[in-house]
Amino acid sequence: MPEEIIKTQFADKIKEEVLKEAVNNSYMEIMKELQLKIVTDPNIAEIKYNENNEILYKIIVEVAPEFEISDYKNIKIKEKKSGEITEKDIERELNKLRQYRGTLKKAEHENVKEGDFAVVSIAAFIDNQAVAELTTENYTINVGSNTVLKEIEDGIKGMKREEEKEIKLTFPEDYFNKNYAGKKALFKVKLNEINEMQLPEANDEFAKTIGNFNSISELKDKIKEELQKQIDIDLKNYKIDQIIEKLLQENDFDIPEGLVIMEMNNLTRRYIDNLAKQGLTLEKIGRTRDEIFISTRKQAENNIKLIYMLLEIAKREKIEVTDSDIENEIKKTAIEMKQDAEQLISQLKENLV
Numbered sequence: 097m098p099e100e101i102i103k104t105q106f107a108d109k110i111k112e113e114v115l116k117e118a119v120n121n122s123y124m125e126i127m128k129e130l131q132l133k134i135v136t137d138p139n140i141a142e143i144k145y146n147e148n149n150e151i152l153y154k155i156i157v158e159v160a161p162e163f164e165i166s167d168y169k170n171i172k173i174k175e176k177k178s179g180e181i182t183e184k185d186i187e188r189e190l191n192k193l194r195q196y197r198g199t200l201k202k203a204e205h206e207n208v209k210e211g212d213f214a215v216v217s218i219a220a221f222i223d224n225q226a227v228a229e230l231t232t233e234n235y236t237i238n239v240g241s242n243t244v245l246k247e248i249e250d251g252i253k254g255m256k257r258e259e260e261k262e263i264k265l266t267f268p269e270d271y272f273n274k275n276y277a278g279k280k281a282l283f284k285v286k287l288n289e290i291n292e293m294q295l296p297e298a299n300d301e302f303a304k305t306i307g308n309f310n311s312i313s314e315l316k317d318k319i320k321e322e323l324q325k326q327i328d329i330d331l332k333n334y335k336i337d338q339i340i341e342k343l344l345q346e347n348d349f350d351i352p353e354g355l356v357i358m359e360m361n362n363l364t365r366r367y368i369d370n371l372a373k374q375g376l377t378l379e380k381i382g383r384t385r386d387e388i389f390i391s392t393r394k395q396a397e398n399n400i401k402l403i404y405m406l407l408e409i410a411k412r413e414k415i416e417v418t419d420s421d422i423e424n425e426i427k428k429t430a431i432e433m434k435q436d437a438e439q440l441i442s443q444l445k446e447n448l449v
Contacts, residue, residue: 126155133160136354158352165408166346173338178327181320189319193306194295203290208255210240215289216252221282229380230281234288248283255287274382343405344398351400359396364389 127134139156200213208214214237220230239249247265255261263283271277296302303315367388371377378385409415 132157134158135160135352136358158354161349161351161404163347163349163404163408165405165412166343168343168405168409171339171342173335173342176331176334178331181323181327185323186316186319189323190298190316191295193315194298194302195293197302197305198293198295200291201294203292205290206256208239208252208287208290210253211292212239213237213291213293214239214252214255214287215291217286217288218248219284221284222276222279227281230276230283236291248285251283252285252287255285257287257290260284260286272381276382340402344401347401347405349401349404351397351404355400356393356396359399360389360392363392363396363399367392 127138134157136158140154142152142154203212215234216237217233218231218235220227237244237249237252239252242249245265245267248263251261251263261284263285264280265283266280267276267278269278296305298312300311303309303312306315307318309315309318364385368378368385371381378388410417
């Protein structure tokens with residue numbers, strides 16, 4: 097193909113490629129010269145030639161914020177008194193362990209009472225229309241556990257086997273499923289069975305089945321130790337929350353919108369993942385991704401601001417975090433999450449690669 101024809105047919109494409117390469121080369125030199133702390137991918141726009149055949153273009157970048165942090169060394173916080181761990185607290189936790197090891201058996205009494213496990217069939221209606229999502233067969237309700245609406249629990253109390261009852265209620269305005277919030281509903285309930293939990297006796301043999309305990313006394317001591325750890329964590333978090341609140345109140349500065357959007361996406365993804373762990377979806381709770389995304393803005397902005405403030409404090413205090421420090425924190429987290437520490441470290445490293 098003759099050279100002139102090639103130039104004519106491919107002139108625009110060639111010009112575009114040359115322009116792109118020239119812009120990329122000059123852009124890298126400009127960024128190196130300016131030494132900007134860029135936090136999101138740059139946007140190159142309005143590329144054109146001027147009358148002198150020089151390339152002109154605009155670089156739009158978001159950079160790390162510059163700010164003067166307030167006096168963080170003299171933040172005043174309120175102290176919170178921790179209550180004493182009582183025998184009642186220990187017994188409550190011990191009974192939870194007994195519940196986990198308990199077995200359900202058919203109750204001898206005729207009427208449902210507090211603590212029973214009622215097996216029911218439920219048909220739900222809203223505006224005289226059957227609601228499949230709220231209709232179920234042989235569903236077990238632990239009466240008094242507050243796992244279902246109070247009106248349903250109260251309505252089931254006192255029922256006999258094979259008895260049927262209609263329960264009318266209005267869903268709370270703040271009900272988690274926005275499809276039903278504030279609506280009136282009719283529940284047709286049939287009691288199929290009444291079960292009760294048979295708990296193992298709290299003795300030395302029971303303690304041995306729970307873990308490496310030789311006696312019920314050792315198990316109770318461990319329960320008390322874990323309760324104290326939780327109290328200490330709660331007190332620490334109470335102080336941290338106050339410090340964070342004060343830092344956010346006293347330090348107001350502009351942050352890159354691109355980072356906020358990324359954090360909003362992160363928070364939205366976590367919210368959806370947490371729903372999935374509970375067997376729920378956005379559709380099931382009557383929400384959309386856009387609604388959740390928009391609702392995360394304030395939290396996202398606070399998260400980004402907090403990161404920059406902590407980085408500034410670390411810089412001023414000459415705090416350096418080593419790989420060993422990170423691994424120790426991961427191990428602490430693994431213990432709290434009851435996961436294998438080395439496996440968690442390995443997973444996190446894989447995710448960072």
